[in-house]
Each structure stands twice: as structure tokens, then as C-alpha cells.
Amino acid sequence: MRNGYDRVEETQLTVLYLGIFGFSLTLSFILTRYVRGLATARGWVQAPISERHLHEAPLPRLGGVAIFGAFVISLGVAVVVASFRPELAFGSSLRVLTTILVPACLVFLLGLYDDIRSVGPYVKFTVQTIAAAMLWLGGLRIVHLPVLFGFREFPWYVGLAITVLWVLGITNAFNLIDGLDGLAAGSALFSTLVVFVVALLSHASLVALTTIALSGAVLGFLRFNFNPATIFLGDSGSLFIGFLLSALALEGAQKAPTVIAVAIPVVSFGLPILETSISVLxxxxxxxxxxxxxxxxxxxxxxxxxxxxxxVVIVLYAVSALFALLSLFLLWPTGSSLGLVLAVVGTGVWLGVQHLGYPEFGEIRRVAQRTLDQRQIVINNLAIRRATAELRVARDYQQICRILVAAFSANDFDAIEINVKPSLSEYQSLGELEGIPFSDGEVHFRWNRPGTLLLPGASRTWGLTLDLLTSADLRRGAMHVQRRYHDRPLQLDVNLLISEFPTALADALDRVFVSAMAMAPKTSDGQGLVEAQAG
Structure with a gap:
């Protein structure tokens, strides 16, 4: 692209930029009023039929028509003025302009049809992919990413894929944030001004002229779109703006230094990119x-x-402005400045997402913490597995108790309690044995972690109750495990407690009971029955 600054004075270009901005703003203001009235009269309105809709009355959603009209006419006037002023002629830049505008018009028509008739997401992505491929064929493409992969050029198919992904991502990012009055248009205005400043400093006259025309069109429309809005941007506006900005970023990157070409567009489009990334994730x-x-x-x-x-809109405007300022900070790229910007953006995004309280990311944080705690989880799991194996061969009640104490002392539970109700014959036989505590006709065992005293039904605790069923499906009683509420999650695979462990414990108790009956003297008058002992 030929450099306009080689043939004109800076003051002449400044006058042209200001004139086009003012003309585009005024024209957008007039067209928005006209489109609003026409759409209302024709019934091309969006009724609040979904819970996602925050407006109360039907409103027209063809604001993109006014922006598109003001932008195209203003840009056409600029080209006509340049044709009469040789010092302002853009020459071969008109080919680049055509490369951008033809697919941009296709995306605008797609959005317009969706505003009036509605289009499915797959049709949208197909048309947008075609438009992005047209940019690539016209020479606006990503051929390498020096920050990540050095200056080695990608194969054509990789460059095509990355270019299409960039265009689709930015196009739909601006569409995705179009959920509040003035939000998408205001965010786009900040991003457009950043692209304009970068184009000025990079001597990319065509990009600067195009973005200043778009800025005026968006600002003129924003007068009617800010809360309380009287007209919506619609897909015709959000898709068109997003596509145009993605294309202008590609064109501006052709002449910009490496960091500017890669980092500034990403940071300046920060809010739409952040919203899209969070939504997809x-x-x-x-x-x-x-x-x-x-x-x-x-x-x-x-x-x-x-x-x-x-x-909310003002807060998000402030976020967009912050992203814009941070991106401009990269105009003087150094290792420290890039690191500082990335640190500020990363910290701000992390704190913001935490404050918004998305449950999905809370779950990711829990999984990440569990990964860090995996060693302790393995230790606790092994304690339960080891106890399960030992219970399978245990034949003494005291041995069972020692196994339980060793297993639960090594994990996160604070108390366990076992209640077993023997049959009458088993009760008589168990009474002959020492060390088996009875209470109310049941065998009881209870353990509390040293330093804690959790009473049954105590507050601020949660627990599990596991039926003790033997391998032969004979119910021997129940086991209760308790834990105080903690900020720290349970570091144990609970599946180990509810699968093999209860069966192994029930079988061990069953062997103790059977052994006691075998050793007990045969009586007919109930001798051997001992008085129950308190647990």
C-alpha cells in the first residue's frame, strides 16, 4: 500500500480526517432517525419475548443499516475528494479498499437478513467463513505469528485457517456483547479509535480514513442506542462492525512492527474477546x-x-477504555512494556472473573486445587484400600477396630460410628466375649479425631451413612462417617468408601459373629448372656 504521507502534508490529511468524521457522524444521526421510523412503521422490531431481552417495549433492530449507509457514503465522498486532489490520491489503496468492502457488504447483508427473517448459526458461520476467505484471497492474511512461532511463514492452509479464525472470532465477539443498550457500539468505538491511532502512526492512510469514517457512523448512531435505547444495533450492525475491524486490523498489520501487529489488535478488542472466550469456555x-x-x-x-x-454499560465502557489505553501503551514496544501490559490484563481478567462468580470456573478452580492436592488424595485413598484388604482377612473384633482407627486417622473425616444389631442367638454368643461394647442391644464402635468431639447430630458437620451388607446381602448394620465443614475440600475418593469398603467391613463383622457362635457353649436357658456395656 502506497504511503499517503509521501504526497500530502499532515495538515491536509488532518482536515480530511476531521471532515469525514464530522460528515459521517451527521449522516449517521440523520439516517438513524429515518431507519428507526421506517422499521417501526414496517413492523421490523424486536419484541421482548425471551428472558434474555432486557427491554420492555418492541424496538427496531436495524441500526446497522444507518451505520452501514453513513460509513459507505462517507468513505465514497473521501474517495471522490481524493480523486480531485492528486496529492490526496490513494492509488493502489483502492484495491485494498475493495478487498475489504466486498466481503464486508456480504456480512452486512447476512446480518440484515437475520434481523428481518432470522438465520441459523451454521448458515451465519458459513457465510462469514466465505467472507473471511475472500479477505485471504485478496492478500489480507496472517502468514506468521512472530511472538509465538518466530518469523517462519505458515503453509498456506495454516495461514488460511488462522486468518478465518481471527475474522470469525472478532466478528462474532462484537455480536456477542450486543446485549445492553449502547454496549456493543460503545466498545466498538473505543476499538475503532485505537485502530485509527495505530494507522496514523504507521502511516497507513487508508486504514486511518476507513476507521475515522466508521467512528463517526458509530458515534452518530450511539446517540439513539445509549440507554434508554430507541433502536438496536442488530446483527446487521454488530457483524458488520466486527468484520470490518478484523479486516482493518489485518491490513494495518501489514505495515506495523511485530508486537504492534499481533498484540495491539488483541488487547484493543479486549472486552469482546474476553466475553467470547468466557462464553465458549x-x-x-x-x-x-x-x-x-x-x-x-x-x-x-x-x-x-x-x-x-x-x-453496567458505563462500567464496561471503562473496561473498554482501559483495554484501549493498554493497547496504545504497546506502540512503544519493549520487553518490559509487553510484560507489564500482559500482567495488568491477566490480573484484571482473573480478578474480574472471580468477582463475577461463574460456577463453571469455580469448578475448574476446584479441579485444579484437587490436582495440586493429588499426592495427599493418593495417600488417603491408599489408607482406605489398605484397610479394605486387611478387613477381608480380619477375624477379631479388636483387630477390626484397630484397622478402622488407622484408616480414618490418615484421612479427612473427623468421626466414625458403627452400629450393629446382632440376632438374639448372636447376642447371647457375643456376650461371652470380652471387649465388645453393647448398648441397647447393639454393638457400638465410635471414634473421634483427637482434639475433636463430634456428637451425633452435631451442627456444622456433614456425613455419610453406609449400610453394611455382606457379600451374601445380609444386613449387619450401618456405618456413619462425619466431617466438619471446611473451606478445604475432602481429599479422598468417596467412591472407595461406598463400593468395596462397606462390604469388607460387613464380612469381617459377620466372621466375628459366626466365630463367636461357634465358640459359645450350647445352652437352652440363655446362659452366656451378659449385661450390655455402654460404648
Missing amino acids: RRLISGRPVFTADREHIHHKLLQLGLSHRQ
């Missing part, structure tokens, strides 16, 4: 389709925290 984590709509976007979470509609 949480839906994948929860097992829901990626294209499923919900009320768990960032703006919905902020509303749930008690902020008003307008307050």
Missing part, C-alpha cells in the same frame, strides 16, 4: 452447546450484582 465446561443463548454474559452478571442497566 463455560458452555464447554458445563456440557452445553456453544451456540446456546443464556443470561450469564458479563453484563448479565453485573446486573445480578445490583448495578443498573446504565451503570
Whole structure:
């Protein structure tokens, strides 16, 4: 692309930029009023039929038509002015402009049809993929990522795939945040101004002119879209803006230094990219389709925290402005500046996501913590497995008690209790043995972790009750395990407690009872019955 600064003075370009911005803003203001009236009269409105809709009355959603019209007309005026002023002529840049505008018009028509008739997600992605491929064929492509892979160029098919993913991601990112009055348009305005500044400093006159025309169109529309909105941006606007910005970022990257080419667009589009990333991740984590709509976007979470509609938009404007400022900080790239920006962005994103309280990421955090605790979990699991193996050969009640104490002393439970109710004949036989505590006709065993005293039914505890069934399906009683509530999760695979362990314990108790009956003297008058002992 020829450099406009080689042929014109900076003041002349400044006048052109300001003139196009003002013209685009005014035209967008006029067209938005006209489109709003026309759409309302024709019934092209969005009724609040879904719980995701936050408006109360039907509103037109063809704001993208006004933005598109103001942008195209303003850009056309700029080209006409340049044709009469040789010092402003862009020459071969018009080919690049055509490469961008033709697929952008295709995406706009897709969004317009969706606003009026509705289109499925797969059709949308197909058309957007075709538009992205048109950019690639026109020379706007990602051929390498120096920050990650050095300056080695990708094979054409890898470059095509990465280019398409970039365009699809940014296009739909702006569409995804279009959930509150003025949010998508305002965020796009900040991103557009960043691309404009970068284009100015990179002497990319065409990108600068295109973005300033888009900025004016968006700002003129925002007058009617800010809360309380009287017209929505619609897919015709959000998809068009997102696609155009992704294409302009590709064009600007052709002349920008490495870090600017890669990092600045990503950071400047921070809010839409963050929203898209969070939405995709949480839906994948929860097992829901990626294209499923919900009320768990960032703006919905902020509303749930008690902020008003307008307050949420202002907060997210501030976030967009912060991303914009951080991206401009990379105009003077050094290792320390890049690291600082990444640290600020990473810390801010992490704190923000934590504050919003997404349950999916809470579960990921729990899994990560469990991974870090895996060594202790293995130790506790082995204690239960070892106890299960020892119970399979235990034939003495005191031995069973020692096995239980050793197993549960090594894990996270604070108390265990075993209640076994023998039959009358077993009760008489067990009475002949020493060291088996009885209470109310039952055999009782209870253990508390040293330093704790958990009484049955104690508050601030939770527990499990496991039926003790032998291998022959004979119920021997029940085992109760208790644990105080902790911030630290249980470091034990509970499946080990509810699978083989209860059966091994029941079989061990059964052997003790059978052995006691075999050793007890045969009586007919109940001799051998001993008085129950308190546990």
C-alpha cells in the first residue's frame, strides 16, 4: 500500500480526517432517525419475548443499516475528494479498499437478513467463513505469528485457517456483547479509535480514513442506542462492525512492527474477546452447546450484582477504555512494556472473573486445587484400600477396630460410628466375649479425631451413612462417617468408601459373629448372656 504521507502534508490529511468524521457522524444521526421510523412503521422490531431481552417495549433492530449507509457514503465522498486532489490520491489503496468492502457488504447483508427473517448459526458461520476467505484471497492474511512461532511463514492452509479464525472470532465477539443498550457500539468505538491511532502512526492512510469514517457512523448512531435505547444495533450492525475491524486490523498489520501487529489488535478488542472466550469456555465446561443463548454474559452478571442497566454499560465502557489505553501503551514496544501490559490484563481478567462468580470456573478452580492436592488424595485413598484388604482377612473384633482407627486417622473425616444389631442367638454368643461394647442391644464402635468431639447430630458437620451388607446381602448394620465443614475440600475418593469398603467391613463383622457362635457353649436357658456395656 502506497504511503499517503509521501504526497500530502499532515495538515491536509488532518482536515480530511476531521471532515469525514464530522460528515459521517451527521449522516449517521440523520439516517438513524429515518431507519428507526421506517422499521417501526414496517413492523421490523424486536419484541421482548425471551428472558434474555432486557427491554420492555418492541424496538427496531436495524441500526446497522444507518451505520452501514453513513460509513459507505462517507468513505465514497473521501474517495471522490481524493480523486480531485492528486496529492490526496490513494492509488493502489483502492484495491485494498475493495478487498475489504466486498466481503464486508456480504456480512452486512447476512446480518440484515437475520434481523428481518432470522438465520441459523451454521448458515451465519458459513457465510462469514466465505467472507473471511475472500479477505485471504485478496492478500489480507496472517502468514506468521512472530511472538509465538518466530518469523517462519505458515503453509498456506495454516495461514488460511488462522486468518478465518481471527475474522470469525472478532466478528462474532462484537455480536456477542450486543446485549445492553449502547454496549456493543460503545466498545466498538473505543476499538475503532485505537485502530485509527495505530494507522496514523504507521502511516497507513487508508486504514486511518476507513476507521475515522466508521467512528463517526458509530458515534452518530450511539446517540439513539445509549440507554434508554430507541433502536438496536442488530446483527446487521454488530457483524458488520466486527468484520470490518478484523479486516482493518489485518491490513494495518501489514505495515506495523511485530508486537504492534499481533498484540495491539488483541488487547484493543479486549472486552469482546474476553466475553467470547468466557462464553465458549463455560458452555464447554458445563456440557452445553456453544451456540446456546443464556443470561450469564458479563453484563448479565453485573446486573445480578445490583448495578443498573446504565451503570453496567458505563462500567464496561471503562473496561473498554482501559483495554484501549493498554493497547496504545504497546506502540512503544519493549520487553518490559509487553510484560507489564500482559500482567495488568491477566490480573484484571482473573480478578474480574472471580468477582463475577461463574460456577463453571469455580469448578475448574476446584479441579485444579484437587490436582495440586493429588499426592495427599493418593495417600488417603491408599489408607482406605489398605484397610479394605486387611478387613477381608480380619477375624477379631479388636483387630477390626484397630484397622478402622488407622484408616480414618490418615484421612479427612473427623468421626466414625458403627452400629450393629446382632440376632438374639448372636447376642447371647457375643456376650461371652470380652471387649465388645453393647448398648441397647447393639454393638457400638465410635471414634473421634483427637482434639475433636463430634456428637451425633452435631451442627456444622456433614456425613455419610453406609449400610453394611455382606457379600451374601445380609444386613449387619450401618456405618456413619462425619466431617466438619471446611473451606478445604475432602481429599479422598468417596467412591472407595461406598463400593468395596462397606462390604469388607460387613464380612469381617459377620466372621466375628459366626466365630463367636461357634465358640459359645450350647445352652437352652440363655446362659452366656451378659449385661450390655455402654460404648
